[in-house]
Amino acid sequence: MKKKIVSTMLCAAMITTMLAGCGGSDNGGTADAPAADDSATEAPAADDSATEAPAADDSAAAPAAGGGSVYWLNFKPESDEVLQEVAADYTAKTGVEVKVVTAASGTYSTTLLSEMDKSAPPTLFVIGNQAGVKDWKDYALDLNGTAIANELNTDAYNLYDETGKLVSIGYCYECYGIIVNPDLIEQAGHTMDEIKNFDGLKAVAEDIHARADELGFDAFSSSDMDDSSSWRFTGHMANLEYYYEQEGTAWTECPPTITGKYLDNFKNLYDLCINNSLTDPKELATGGHDAENEFKTGQAAFFVNGSWEYEAVKADVPNATMIPYYCGVAGEEKAGLNCGTENCWAINSKASAEDQQATMDFMVWCVTDPDASRKLVDTFGVMPYKSAAESTNGFLAAADKYTSDGCYVMNWATNFQPNVDSYRATLVSALNQYNADQSDANWETVRMAFVDGWAAEYNAVNN
Amino acid sequence: MKSKKITATNSLQKATKRWGFLFMGPVLIAFIIGFIWPFIQGIWLSMCQFRLISDAKFIGFGNYVKTFQDASFRHAFWYTAMFAVVSLVFINVLAFIVAYILTLEIKGSNLFRTVFFMPNLIGGIVLGYIWSMIFDGILGRYQTSILLESKYGFWGLIILMCWQQIGYMMIIYVAGLQNVPGDILEAARIDGATSMQTLFKVTIPNVMSSFTICIFLSLTNGFKLFDQNLALTGGQPFIIQPGGTTIKTTEMLALNIYNTFYSSNTTSQGVAQAKAVVFFILVAGLGLLQLSYTRKREVQQ
Numbered sequence: 001m002k003k004k005i006v007s008t009m010l011c012a013a014m015i016t017t018m019l020a021g022c023g024g025s026d027n028g029g030t031a032d033a034p035a036a037d038d039s040a041t042e043a044p045a046a047d048d049s050a051t052e053a054p055a056a057d058d059s060a061a062a063p064a065a066g067g068g069s070v071y072w073l074n075f076k077p078e079s080d081e082v083l084q085e086v087a088a089d090y091t092a093k094t095g096v097e098v099k100v101v102t103a104a105s106g107t108y109s110t111t112l113l114s115e116m117d118k119s120a121p122p123t124l125f126v127i128g129n130q131a132g133v134k135d136w137k138d139y140a141l142d143l144n145g146t147a148i149a150n151e152l153n154t155d156a157y158n159l160y161d162e163t164g165k166l167v168s169i170g171y172c173y174e175c176y177g178i179i180v181n182p183d184l185i186e187q188a189g190h191t192m193d194e195i196k197n198f199d200g201l202k203a204v205a206e207d208i209h210a211r212a213d214e215l216g217f218d219a220f221s222s223s224d225m226d227d228s229s230s231w232r233f234t235g236h237m238a239n240l241e242y243y244y245e246q247e248g249t250a251w252t253e254c255p256p257t258i259t260g261k262y263l264d265n266f267k268n269l270y271d272l273c274i275n276n277s278l279t280d281p282k283e284l285a286t287g288g289h290d291a292e293n294e295f296k297t298g299q300a301a302f303f304v305n306g307s308w309e310y311e312a313v314k315a316d317v318p319n320a321t322m323i324p325y326y327c328g329v330a331g332e333e334k335a336g337l338n339c340g341t342e343n344c345w346a347i348n349s350k351a352s353a354e355d356q357q358a359t360m361d362f363m364v365w366c367v368t369d370p371d372a373s374r375k376l377v378d379t380f381g382v383m384p385y386k387s388a389a390e391s392t393n394g395f396l397a398a399a400d401k402y403t404s405d406g407c408y409v410m411n412w413a414t415n416f417q418p419n420v421d422s423y424r425a426t427l428v429s430a431l432n433q434y435n436a437d438q439s440d441a442n443w444e445t446v447r448m449a450f451v452d453g454w455a456a457e458y459n460a461v462n463n
Numbered sequence: 464m465k466s467k468k469i470t471a472t473n474s475l476q477k478a479t480k481r482w483g484f485l486f487m488g489p490v491l492i493a494f495i496i497g498f499i500w501p502f503i504q505g506i507w508l509s510m511c512q513f514r515l516i517s518d519a520k521f522i523g524f525g526n527y528v529k530t531f532q533d534a535s536f537r538h539a540f541w542y543t544a545m546f547a548v549v550s551l552v553f554i555n556v557l558a559f560i561v562a563y564i565l566t567l568e569i570k571g572s573n574l575f576r577t578v579f580f581m582p583n584l585i586g587g588i589v590l591g592y593i594w595s596m597i598f599d600g601i602l603g604r605y606q607t608s609i610l611l612e613s614k615y616g617f618w619g620l621i622i623l624m625c626w627q628q629i630g631y632m633m634i635i636y637v638a639g640l641q642n643v644p645g646d647i648l649e650a651a652r653i654d655g656a657t658s659m660q661t662l663f664k665v666t667i668p669n670v671m672s673s674f675t676i677c678i679f680l681s682l683t684n685g686f687k688l689f690d691q692n693l694a695l696t697g698g699q700p701f702i703i704q705p706g707g708t709t710i711k712t713t714e715m716l717a718l719n720i721y722n723t724f725y726s727s728n729t730t731s732q733g734v735a736q737a738k739a740v741v742f743f744i745l746v747a748g749l750g751l752l753q754l755s756y757t758r759k760r761e762v763q764q
Contacts, residue, residue: 110725117515135514285608286599419726426709429701432610445703452707461728 068358069097073115073122075108075343078308082379086372090365096358106227112136116348123351123359127159127168128342129415130253131461137161140346141356143169148345148363151385157341168344171367172380175337175399176236176306177322179313184208184301188215192321198265198328202272208301209276220272221300222279225428225435226287232304233270233431234424235414238450239338240325241266242413254416256458260451265327267443273304274435281435307381307395314394322395324402324410336402337395340412343380419457426453509736519733526737529730536738538710539719540745546617546715547685550624554681555674558629562636563662576637579630587627591694594623609696616696616713623691628684632677639673640666668760675757682753686746689717698722716742 074083080102087098101122103111108126115122116139127136143149143166152158157170178201182192188208194200205219212218223233242251244262274281278300279289295303296316303309313320324335347359366372367385374389382391391397403409417423430449434442484491504516509526513519530536561579565572582590598609598619609615643666651661667674692698698711698718714722720742724735 113515113725117517282606283603285610286595288596288599419728422709422722422726425697425699426701426703429610429699429709430703432608432700436607436611448703448705448707449701449709452705453703453709454707456707456709460726 068352068354068356069099070124070355070359070362071099071101071120071122072124072362073108073112073126074100074102075126075128076308076380077102077105079379082375086366086375089372090362094361096362098362121348121350123348123355124363125346125348126342127344127346130159131416131418131420133159133161133167136346137165137167139349140165140167141349142166143347147360148367151364151367151387153386154384157344157384159344168346170341170343170384171345171363172343172376172383173339173341174307174343174381175322175339175396176239176304177324177337177395179295179303179305179309179320179322179395181295181298181301181303181317182319182321183317184215184217184298187217188301192323195323195326196333198268198326198332201323201326202268205272205276205302217298218276218278218300219302220274220277221291221294221303222277222289223273223284223304224279224287224289224291225284225432229287229291230428230431231424233273234427235417235420236306236338237269237273237304237325238266238417238427239410239412239414240269240327240329241450242416243338243410244329246411246413250411251413251416254418254458256462257455258451260447262327262329263447263450265329266450269325269327270431271438273302281438284435285432307393307399310381310393310395311379320394322398324407334407336407336409337399338410338412339399340415342412342415417457418454419461422460423453423457426457505736506740509733509740511736512730512733514732522733526730526733527741529734530737530741533723533734533738534708535710535714536716536719536723538712539714539716542617542713543686543688543715546620546688547682550621550628550685551678551681553621553625554628554632555677557625558632558677559636561629562633562640563666565633566637566640576630576634579633581630582627583631585627587690588694590623590627591691594619594626595695610699613700613712616699620688620691620695620713623695624685624688627691628681632681635673635677636670639670643669671757671760674760675754678757679750679754683746683750686742686749687717688715689721692718693721 070087072083072087074080080100083100083102087100090096090098101111101115109132112122112125116125125136127133127140144164149166149169152169154170157173158166159168161167180192180195185192185195185204185208188204188211190204190207195204208215208217208219223229225233241260241262242258244265245258245260274284278294283289291300291303292305292309292312294300296313298317303313307322310320322337324332324337326332326335329335345363347356349356351359366376367383368387370389373383373385373387377383377389377391381393382396383389399409426449427446430442430446434446436442508516508519510521510523511519512522512526565575565579595609598615602608602615607615609619647665647669648661651665656664692713692715696713698714700713701709701711703709711719711722716738720735720738723731723738
């Protein structure tokens with residue numbers, strides 16, 4: 001009988017070891033302490049290499065570097081390849097080691113949290129909004145009057161804390177709105193001039209959708225609600241409500257409550273999007289549609305997204321342009337695109353002086369060196385620095401055009417969303433219900449998530 | 464001759480006693496670094512307010528108070544408990560049936576065992592996404608989605624876990640069943656027991672030790688479930704209450720802790736840590752209780 005127990009135990013043990021080997025990720029998520037300890041145990045290892053480097057092998061690079069090195073925790077996965085290239089160029093030129101690590105999409109804040117705790121934390125990281133300023137201002141060097149600040153051509157994208165410390169500094173800005181394929185609009189017998197407000201947009205979109213079979217394309221590309229796509233609506237399109245609710249005085253900090261006064265305008269545009277699209281709104285919850293591809297292959301004329309998409313679509317849709325979120329607000333003929341940024345560099349104030357200096361030198365090089373800034377501008381769209389390369393992004397050019405035509409720029413009030421991941425997840429849940437059944441009761445749930453959810457998340461964060 | 468042999472053994476024993484720690488050492492160190500130390504640190508952090516664990520500030524038991532006041536944590540607890548019990552029953556009943564069938568010496572049972580075991584080799588996140596596509600492929604025909612109804616989320620997760628775990632438990636049961644002594648079964652047959660009687664009166668009492676292990680594993684697995692929960696529903700759908708607070712209807716304990724930890728409240732990391740400690744006590748306590756209960760039912764020959 002003993003034998004039986006032993007063999008059973010052995011069998012279980014064997015399988016458990018196998019599972020432990022295969023399922024490393026199983027444990028990482030549940031237990032925070034071991035995960036945190038990982039970084040602690042890694043730390044000595046990283047330390048070793050750092051202390052060894054100047055002493056032993058790196059004699060060639062070390063003098064040129066002045067001892068400092070750069071570790072950039074990047075926030076934009078789509079730019080990773082270019083950044084690695086630029087970093088390698090810089091190392092080749094100066095011998096200063098530049099490490100670029102990119103956080104996976106949507107995990108920047110968790111990555112930052114764990115990276116900052118290591119003994120070799122990022123020297124250059126991103127503080128993208130006022131919430132980030134609140135969380136990380138103690139870890140950011142004051143950039144007022146520094147070499148990089150003197151290179152800027154505008155102050156519009158910088159973030160300050162309440163004491164006036166320049167916490168982070170914009171390195172690019174973006175705009176979002178509705179991307180349009182003008183060729184398809186004309187093919188459907190309309191012109192871009194018809195779309196100057198919500199009524200115009202609605203007429204064109206509904207007409208295209210009604211004749212989709214005959215035309216061979218539809219009005220809007222799919223508006224999936226999975227994590228890879230829902231932010232286009234819960235983050236970006238929601239901005240129109242926040243923007244108009246500011247009534248001309250831009251928020252400087254997160255308001256504890258919002259009224260949802262312009263939520264009906266959000267509903268106008270959102271309804272238009274989901275009901276005049278390639279995809280049945282009931283199928284949006286789990287996603288699986290590729291909106292970008294739908295737009296690129298000419299299956300849809302409208303695509304809700306931002307300026308970073310220009311690189312992806314310009315080859316297939318060379319005439320692609322971007323129009324504002326027309327939503328039925330009075331005077332919206334004068335609306336421009338939503339311009340702003342969450343891309344602001346901060347230098348780690350807890351890094352060594354040599355590393356800070358190396359980082360500063362690297363940043364200045366990035367925005368002044370013609371080759372480097374050319375590459376960076378091509379991936380970022382535009383960099384607001386005096387000596388940086390010219391932008392070639394058609395959507396940012398459209399944003400400029402609206403501004404020079406005297407239209408108002410819609411600022412990114414959406415950056416103030418409190419406890420942003422949770423707030424948006426709630427909104428997604430409510431929109432899922434609404435997409436499946438567009439009843440007033442379900443819209444009321446969306447309203448609660450949008451308006452009451454704001455107050456609830458604000459309280460959760462600030463109590 | 465004899466005395467010499469004894470001294471040899473004695474000196475061997477002495478050497479073992481003296482130098483044994485050297486051989487224990489690596490494992491002991493790994494265990495301390497990987498388990499004991501993080502565990503102690505975790506308990507300490509649960510009484511701190513911190514953003515980075517390197518500068519934590521002691522605040523006493525406030526995190527625990529917040530933990531028990533948190534409605535989402537209580538909801539997650541009951542949801543998890545229900546899930547653990549239901550999945551425990553389904554997994555073990557089905558795994559035992561499969562194991563029983565596969566020990567009846569049918570052709571190709573080795574192949575079946577391998578195939579049934581395979582789902583275990585796939586990681587939880589991947590499984591979650593694959594199954595969410597399968598479920599939505601089906602539910603999509605009825606104009607709904609796994610993200611729209613909490614009951615779909617619950618049963619979806621049960622199906623997923625059964626699919627993943629049955630093969631694993633089956634292996635343990637197969638090992639147990641193969642060890643039921645042939646002479647007892649033969650005696651039962653000679654005494655005229657029906658096959659049902661043989662199963663319930665002879666076989667099952669003899670594989671009770673396998674039940675102990677399997678029930679323990681499926682109970683703790685059910686409680687600790689994280690990846691599959693995150694990937695399949697991520698807590699959706701939410702109930703949005705007046706006032707804007709939400710209840711994530713399919714959020715289990717581990718996911719609740721994770722979500723708490725990564726929310727942007729400056730105090731939430733400590734609360735999440737406290738929740739994790741409560742969670743540990745709960746899982747360990749339940750596991751031990753269940754172990755001592757089923758142990759009593761094992762028979763010794």
